[in-house]
Amino acid sequence: MTETTPQSISVSTTDCYVTQYDRLDDAPLSVAVAEAVATYRDADPIDLEPLYYAVNPEALERLFEPRADGLRSDGSVTFEYNDCSVTVTADGEIRVTAA
Secondary structure: OOOOOOOOOOOOOOOOOEEEEEOOOOOOHHHHHHHHHHHOOOHHHHHHHHHHOOOOOHHHHHHHEEEEEEEOOEEEEEEEEEEEEEEEOOOOOOEEEEO
16 A cells, blocks of 8 residues: 655635645644635735734644544634635635635
8 A cells, every 4th residue: 555645735716715734744734824815815924914813823723633543534613814714624624715
């Protein structure tokens, strides 16, 4: 059996931006959320409000981090950030739409 490296998939329309976050990656989920919103807004992530104005980044990380019994298989969280609605799902999807 061979293992494959997960590919990052991004889909963008004028109404929605969707990207896949690798939950086993060392990069923080909070960074991936900021980058997704920046991409949707066609902005630099540095120019966005800090994520902690919208959601506790540590709580977001802990919600979707691998558990002792494996990866969480269901659940999602939705919040507003920089005039966007952001939904993060347990399977690693980050969906950004206009708020």
